[in-house]
Amino acid sequence: MRSRTYPMSQPITIRRAVARDAKRLTRLVRGSGAYRGRYAAATAGYRVGPDYIEAHRVFVAVDVDELGGRVLGFYSLVLAPPELDLLFVADDAQGRGIGRLLIAHMQSEARAAGLDRVLVVSHPPAEGFYHRVGAVRTGTAFANPPAVQWDRPRFEFRISPE
Secondary structure (H helix, E strand, O other): OOOOOOOOOOOEEEEEOOHHHHHHHHHHHHOOHHHOHHHHHHOOOOOOOHHHHHHOEEEEEEEOOOOOOEEEEEEEEEOOOOEEEEEEEOHHHOOOOHHHHHHHHHHHHHHHOOOOEEEEEOOHHHHHHHHHOOOEEEEEEOOEOOOEOOOEEEEEEEOOOO
16 A cells, blocks of 8 residues: 655644544554664553543544544643643654644643643654754653663743733
């Protein structure tokens, strides 16, 4: 099957995730090219369950032209303590501005929830992305074997009131 690319001219919408999205979000996480090789253990067996979707503010970016709306990416905003817990964009949809769109949406949600900051403990290869979208590096989350065997950069989004 040929993969499609998704220019931003395609109709993309961001909507709240629902329990039936859980399997698609899990597949997106487990299939992420950013977690191959050295980082594979981080997503092996990882599951985004319906209970997680119900407990947190999870939003998906979907291609509205595709039947059922193909999930191109998603994020999860945890309110207490404020953290961007998950952010994934499908490998074949990267480089199209979807990650930037999800970050802007997350900032709007954080602002609406009255947050002034949102923490991100980043996957090391995503460090450049977070710099480009305005996150400020605040330190390092050190390895915590066996769960995480590498240091990760810590970032913070400062949420300004409108």
